[in-house]
Amino acid sequence: MRWPAMVCRAALLFSIALSLAPHSHAEDGYDLWLRYRSVEPEWRETYTVSTRQLVLPRRQSPTLRAAADELRRGIGGLLDIDIESADKVGRDGALLLGTPQESPAIAALELPLEDLARGGYLIRTEQVDGQRTTVIAANDDIGVLYGAFRFLQLMQTRQPLEQLAIASSPQVDLRLLNHWDNLDRSVERGYAGQSIWDWWRLPDFRHPRYTDYARANASIGINGTVLNNVNANADILTARYIDKVAALAGVFRPYGIRVYLSARFSAPMEIGGLDTADPGNPAVQRWWKEKADEIYAAIPDFGGFLVKANSEGQPGPQDYGRSHADGANMLAAALAPHGGVVMWRAFVYAHDNPDDRARQAYSEFKPLDGEFADNVVLQVKNGPIDFQPREPFHPLFGAMPGTPLMMEFQITKEYLGFATHLAYLGPLYEEVLEADTCTGPGPGRRDAACDGSATVASVIDGSLHDYGHTGIAGVANIGRDRDWSGSIFNQANWYVFGRLAWNPRGSARAIAEDWLEMTFAADDAFVQPAADLMMASREAVVDYMTPLGLAHLMATGHHYGPAPWVSELARPEWNPVYYHRADAGGIGFDRTAEGSDAVAQYAPPLQRKFSSRASVPEKYLLWFHHLPWDHPMPSGRDLWQELVYRYDRGVAQVEEMRRDWAQLEPFVDRERFVQTSSFLAIQEREARWWRDASLAYFGAVSGRELPPGARAPAHSLQYYRALSYPHAPGH
Numbered sequence: 001m002r003w004p005a006m007v008c009r010a011a012l013l014f015s016i017a018l019s020l021a022p023h024s025h026a027e028d029g030y031d032l033w034l035r036y037r038s039v040e041p042e043w044r045e046t047y048t049v050s051t052r053q054l055v056l057p058r059r060q061s062p063t064l065r066a067a068a069d070e071l072r073r074g075i076g077g078l079l080d081i082d083i084e085s086a087d088k089v090g091r092d093g094a095l096l097l098g099t100p101q102e103s104p105a106i107a108a109l110e111l112p113l114e115d116l117a118r119g120g121y122l123i124r125t126e127q128v129d130g131q132r133t134t135v136i137a138a139n140d141d142i143g144v145l146y147g148a149f150r151f152l153q154l155m156q157t158r159q160p161l162e163q164l165a166i167a168s169s170p171q172v173d174l175r176l177l178n179h180w181d182n183l184d185r186s187v188e189r190g191y192a193g194q195s196i197w198d199w200w201r202l203p204d205f206r207h208p209r210y211t212d213y214a215r216a217n218a219s220i221g222i223n224g225t226v227l228n229n230v231n232a233n234a235d236i237l238t239a240r241y242i243d244k245v246a247a248l249a250g251v252f253r254p255y256g257i258r259v260y261l262s263a264r265f266s267a268p269m270e271i272g273g274l275d276t277a278d279p280g281n282p283a284v285q286r287w288w289k290e291k292a293d294e295i296y297a298a299i300p301d302f303g304g305f306l307v308k309a310n311s312e313g314q315p316g317p318q319d320y321g322r323s324h325a326d327g328a329n330m331l332a333a334a335l336a337p338h339g340g341v342v343m344w345r346a347f348v349y350a351h352d353n354p355d356d357r358a359r360q361a362y363s364e365f366k367p368l369d370g371e372f373a374d375n376v377v378l379q380v381k382n383g384p385i386d387f388q389p390r391e392p393f394h395p396l397f398g399a400m401p402g403t404p405l406m407m408e409f410q411i412t413k414e415y416l417g418f419a420t421h422l423a424y425l426g427p428l429y430e431e432v433l434e435a436d437t438c439t440g441p442g443p444g445r446r447d448a449a450c451d452g453s454a455t456v457a458s459v460i461d462g463s464l465h466d467y468g469h470t471g472i473a474g475v476a477n478i479g480r481d482r483d484w485s486g487s488i489f490n491q492a493n494w495y496v497f498g499r500l501a502w503n504p505r506g507s508a509r510a511i512a513e514d515w516l517e518m519t520f521a522a523d524d525a526f527v528q529p530a531a532d533l534m535m536a537s538r539e540a541v542v543d544y545m546t547p548l549g550l551a552h553l554m555a556t557g558h559h560y561g562p563a564p565w566v567s568e569l570a571r572p573e574w575n576p577v578y579y580h581r582a583d584a585g586g587i588g589f590d591r592t593a594e595g596s597d598a599v600a601q602y603a604p605p606l607q608r609k610f611s612s613r614a615s616v617p618e619k620y621l622l623w624f625h626h627l628p629w630d631h632p633m634p635s636g637r638d639l640w641q642e643l644v645y646r647y648d649r650g651v652a653q654v655e656e657m658r659r660d661w662a663q664l665e666p667f668v669d670r671e672r673f674v675q676t677s678s679f680l681a682i683q684e685r686e687a688r689w690w691r692d693a694s695l696a697y698f699g700a701v702s703g704r705e706l707p708p709g710a711r712a713p714a715h716s717l718q719y720y721r722a723l724s725y726p727h728a729p730g731h
């Protein structure tokens with residue numbers, strides 16, 4: 001063999017060997033925040049002292065076994081040891097797991113378990129038979145599993161283990177992912193590859209990834225998943241697909257995750273042979289009852305239905321002159337005998353309704369307060385329009401004391417730069433949850449003071465109105481990409497969603513720090529600057545896409561990139577010009593009493609605050625007000641100059657994020673460092689594009705020149721208008 005051929009052969013063998021090596025995917029992001037890489041030597045010693053023995057009850061449910069497996073895997077990885085198993089504490093430093101029902105040793109400790117909600121846990125250092133023991137105890141096995149993940153998190157984030165006294169309970173009952181996944185494996189607004197659900201090969205083939213999906217979700221307390229798109233295909237409710245759904249439910253069950261399905265309202269016609277889907281029709285009602293019975297026969301712990309009805313062309317009860325409550329209650333009646341819930345979406349706006357789109361959901365649902373069956377929950381998007389980089393909170397929060405409302409956040413970044421832009425959504429979620437609805441408890445207190453007693457979080461966790469059901473849903477950012485979410489940093493959005501669903505009062509910053517420590521390195525020299533970068537990232541997106549309360553300026557259909565000029569789509573509210581209302585005179589949507597009066601849907605103190613140009617927060621200025629271009633801003637700039645300043649600030653922030661990330665190279669493995677760097681480069685280019693195209697357009701409309709020193713757009717307005725992306729993902 002001539003030597004170049006030998007080199008080729010050797011290189012080939014080497015690359016085959018690499019691809020077969022067990023850790024060849026070591027840092028491709030697959031392990032998410034459950035990496036369990038070895039701790040530093042100084043921690044290994046102290047942690048080993050607390051993890052000498054794993055003590056489990058004799059009888060172990062699959063959930064308890066999952067907890068034990070996770071501890072073995074985690075401790076094995078973190079400490080390079082195989083933890084010894086026993087059914088009785090025999091050594092100092094044992095880990096004792098279980099419920100008082102199954103574990104006499106735990107029962108004997110008489111721990112204050114009665115204060116825990118379902119799924120809650122205690123992690124405490126106790127003396128058991130004279131041995132220092134870490135006890136992970138709960139009233140139910142799923143609580144033990146959550147406690148096991150929390151215990152591992154303590155090690156992953158380098159917390160001391162000697163004196164533990166942790167109690168944690170979920171504050172919200174339904175903590176759900178919503179997959180917008182289609183049966184052909186395409187994912188609506190998905191930027192992480194195809195759907196992870198391999199419908200075609202289910203139920204026979206259960207991809208190992210389903211288990212890892214369940215582990216990841218259980219590790220952050222997510223307890224339900226809606227498997228299919230809200231724009232639903234009725235086939236998911238046929239016997240063939242119910243079998244497939246049952247197979248997934250079987251994989252998820254030990255991890256405390258129930259499956260739910262999006263139900264198409266017209267399914268009785270499409271797959272049931274009926275000629276109507278009228279909720280008042282007894283045959284339709286019977287069809288849904290029988291369908292529910294069939295589903296529960298296959299999946300006894302099926303969670304229920306999510307429904308998008310009479311929204312964006314989806315069928316619904318209004319097609320038959322019935323109300324949303326009529327439709328929801330019919331489905332609720334079918335599910336009630338089995339304990340299922342209906343999550344009825346409030347995301348509605350109608351093409352024949354000339355009213356401000358931001359007002360329509362409230363106008364539709366507020367009058368129905370109290371008319372929904374007990375097992376109906378209204379699922380409300382965080383803001384009144386549609387998952388924009390920034391919106392004020394939805395005015396329904398605080399306005400429906402007689403109907404449980406659950407939150408719908410978007411985790412996938414449809415409007416925040418798809419997979420590549422680094423935008424940590426913790427601050428967005430936190431801003432919404434912390435917002436004060438100023439409604440106070442009870443129906444009569446609409447003019448209550450804004451004293452922080454009626455935040456959106458207090459609506460969501462049920463404490464404000466004493467709801468019978470509580471819930472938070474997040475539109476998933478999960479696909480078949482090895483890193484699950486289309487980028488490493490998008491994993492943080494899945495993570496923070498779960499953590500805030502568990503505790504809506506959690507801190508986005510603290511959660512980012514935990515995620516960074518678990519995902520990259522538990523080293524403050526890395527974590528603090530990286531957390532700064534994450535925390536600033538969402539505001540950067542707001543600045544370079546939709547500053548000062550602007551919204552919905554993206555391109556049509558796929559929503560990729562800027563297109564504030566679009567004005568010719570059939571429905572007015574599809575057009576960005578509808579939202580920004582810019583002309584030679586000014587910019588912004590007047591939602592005060594002089595305009596659409598959407599502001600009237602908020603409690604009186606907020607009406608006053610938002611209606612006044614002086615008191616409206618700058619971040620919502622153009623959401624609520626139409627203002628002349630020379631409107632003076634607190635900065636001393638006029639509105640036009642301020643707009644330019646904000647766009648520039650957004651771009652500058654991304655430049656800074658790139659520089660800051662480059663500094664962190666020593667802490668990060670090559671693979672994940674390079675992915676993030678390349679994506680930040682894309683983000684910088686696209687931030688400039690957003691800035692340049694938007695300013696080219698607003699400059700032309702306003703007739704204003706850029707302020708002295710401001711950079712001219714790289715291209716003409718015509719150039720930006722002509723860009724077209726027929727193959728953009730997620731559409």
Ligand code: BDP
Nearest residue numbers: 188189230231308347386387
């Ligand atoms: C919009 C998405 C669309 C969804 C819709 C919804 O662009 O794909 O179907 O929300 O939430 O933001 O129903």
